[in-house]
Amino acid sequence: MTNTSNDQTTTNDQKRPNIIWLVAEDLSPRWAAYGDSLAHTPHMNTLSEQGVVFDNVFSAAGVCAPSRSSLITGMYPSSIGTQHMRQSKSVIPMPGVPNYNAVPPAEVKAFPELLRAAGYWTSSYRKLDYQFGNPFTIWDEVSDYPSWRNRSKEDQDRPFFMYYSFEITHEINIWPDSTKEKFFKDFNIDVTALAPDVQKRPPFDPAYTVNPKDVDVPPFLPDNEVSRSHIARLYDNISRMDVQIGKILQELKEDGLMDNTIIFLTSDHGDCLPRAKRWIYDSGIKCPLVIYFPEKLKPTRYQQVQRDTALYSFLDFVPTVLELANVEIPKYMQGKSMISTLKEQPRDYIYAARDRMDNRYDTRRAVRDHRYKYIRNFQPEVPYSQPIKFLNQMPLMQNIFALEKEGKLNKAQSYWLYHPKNTAEELYDLQNDPFELNNLAADTTQYESVLKRMRGALKEWQQEVNDLYLEEEVVQAERMWPGGKQPVTDSPVYAIQDQKIHLTCSTEGATIAYQYPDHNRWHIYTTPLPLEELKNGVKIKSIRYGYQPSEEVQVQLNF
Numbered sequence: 001m002t003n004t005s006n007d008q009t010t011t012n013d014q015k016r017p018n019i020i021w022l023v024a025e026d027l028s029p030r031w032a033a034y035g036d037s038l039a040h041t042p043h044m045n046t047l048s049e050q051g052v053v054f055d056n057v058f059s060a061a062g063v064c065a066p067s068r069s070s071l072i073t074g075m076y077p078s079s080i081g082t083q084h085m086r087q088s089k090s091v092i093p094m095p096g097v098p099n100y101n102a103v104p105p106a107e108v109k110a111f112p113e114l115l116r117a118a119g120y121w122t123s124s125y126r127k128l129d130y131q132f133g134n135p136f137t138i139w140d141e142v143s144d145y146p147s148w149r150n151r152s153k154e155d156q157d158r159p160f161f162m163y164y165s166f167e168i169t170h171e172i173n174i175w176p177d178s179t180k181e182k183f184f185k186d187f188n189i190d191v192t193a194l195a196p197d198v199q200k201r202p203p204f205d206p207a208y209t210v211n212p213k214d215v216d217v218p219p220f221l222p223d224n225e226v227s228r229s230h231i232a233r234l235y236d237n238i239s240r241m242d243v244q245i246g247k248i249l250q251e252l253k254e255d256g257l258m259d260n261t262i263i264f265l266t267s268d269h270g271d272c273l274p275r276a277k278r279w280i281y282d283s284g285i286k287c288p289l290v291i292y293f294p295e296k297l298k299p300t301r302y303q304q305v306q307r308d309t310a311l312y313s314f315l316d317f318v319p320t321v322l323e324l325a326n327v328e329i330p331k332y333m334q335g336k337s338m339i340s341t342l343k344e345q346p347r348d349y350i351y352a353a354r355d356r357m358d359n360r361y362d363t364r365r366a367v368r369d370h371r372y373k374y375i376r377n378f379q380p381e382v383p384y385s386q387p388i389k390f391l392n393q394m395p396l397m398q399n400i401f402a403l404e405k406e407g408k409l410n411k412a413q414s415y416w417l418y419h420p421k422n423t424a425e426e427l428y429d430l431q432n433d434p435f436e437l438n439n440l441a442a443d444t445t446q447y448e449s450v451l452k453r454m455r456g457a458l459k460e461w462q463q464e465v466n467d468l469y470l471e472e473e474v475v476q477a478e479r480m481w482p483g484g485k486q487p488v489t490d491s492p493v494y495a496i497q498d499q500k501i502h503l504t505c506s507t508e509g510a511t512i513a514y515q516y517p518d519h520n521r522w523h524i525y526t527t528p529l530p531l532e533e534l535k536n537g538v539k540i541k542s543i544r545y546g547y548q549p550s551e552e553v554q555v556q557l558n559f
Contacts, residue, residue: 353469
């Protein structure tokens with residue numbers, strides 16, 4: 001039987017820091033800290049100048065939902081069954097594959113839940129696409145405008161963890177507004193249900209509008225007015241995001257919290273451009289990361305360091321946060337703390353994966369070191385690019401299709417369209433070919449040793465993390481939701497012993513939570529509850545990730 005515990009207000013005598021994640025959607029490193037000053041980002045620049053800039057950070061997938069599942073768990077998506085893009089009923093997946101939520105291994109927990117169990121108050125922006133549902137135990141608050149100011153009076157003394165997600169940089173916002181509105185209408189999308197950033201782009205000073213003539217166009221896109229206008233809009237949206245970030249920083253200063261708040265500034269994967277988002281080339285997985293540490297909270301390894309060039313995976317964010325919060329890092333986690341573990345033993349490689357995107361399969365795996373990227377195509381007969389309905393509505397994609405039909409694209413701009421890969425392996429020298437256009441895998445004479453090493457690293461990783469690439473999704477779905485029905489978590493039961501209530505749940509891996517009648521906060525159960533605290537009764541409830549939550553149980557004691 002599962003026996004988790006009730007949350008503690010402190011873990012030691014040291015005052016624990018507040019931690020904030022500022023997460024842009026669909027964004028590669030594109031501001032001054034990374035040598036690109038087209039966007040007007042004074043607040044992001046300040047965080048970068050006063051913090052640590054990380055040059056080699058990579059998501060585990062090139063698309064949002066699988067990537068976010070790794071960000072929230074510290075686990076590889078292909079290891080916990082969250083690797084396919086959109087598995088829930090909100091999007092129609094592959095024909096023959098039922099809608100389902102992933103059911104991660106029983107021990108896997110979202111790290112905000114671990115923070116809550118240690119006494120933190122947690123809040124998130126409403127985008128919760130982790131692929132295993134939305135367990136009620138992860139967040140205290142979910143809203144369009146999360147804020148520590150929303151804490152109840154009882155929670156004011158708790159340290160907080162905040163997750164802000166900025167949809168202004170999402171791919172739909174690089175479309176011209178008129179086209180975006182047409183898209184909503186054509187696809188019968190309720191605009192009022194969309195994020196504020198998508199409904200209407202937040203304002204910024206128009207004096208900083210980027211001239212399309214000033215942008216750099218990657219060689220895999222046509223260098224024309226359409227590409228330039230989309231990329232210029234991306235920079236404008238980064239400027240808009242900077243205004244939003246500025247408001248958050250101002251509130252922290254007003255409330256006197258800057259000296260005890262650690263801030264992560266990152267994204268959920270790489271750029272929103274074609275052949276970037278959804279891909280496992282660097283354009284789709286290389287991400288920005290800046291961590292601002294108040295002087296008194298700066299780890300020893302970063303006392304005199306403003307730039308870190310080591311390799312890091314998104315999985316490493318979770319154990320890093322737990323260490324900063326003085327919360328025990330679970331042994332099952334595949335990520336490693338950037339503060340201690342990876343200081344002593346840096347990564348030799350990072351890994352990424354692509355599986356189903358909407359209703360198209362393309363199983364690919366990547367391993368990367370500081371210089372080389374190796375990609376294994378498990379379906380070489382499948383084209384590099386496949387018809388993704390949402391993506392193909394983008395005006396830039398429509399323009400690319402038209403130019404391809406007219407024979408006006410060069411090889412770098414056309415090979416990745418609807419042409420079979422016809423190769424099981426890809427190898428790129430990132431030092432000389434940063435856009436990954438020249439596949440060296442066929443040159444076994446010069447690169448035989450590199451190929452052998454990278455093949456071995458990938459195979460070892462797949463075995464180590466139990467990569468699910470060989471399991472058909474229909475089999476995975478049946479294993480997780482037998483008969484296509486979502487399992488239901490068993491209700492917790494209680495027993496009284498030694499003047500305390502002990503809670504258990506027979507569903508393996510379930511988290512137990514309890515709620516006092518006069519407080520809306522669900523507390524994470526970690527240790528037995530003293531009877532004297534329960535004179536007015538208590539509600540109890542359980543959830544296993546991927547399952548439906550249990551029924552609430554009202555415990556009313558007679559004293």
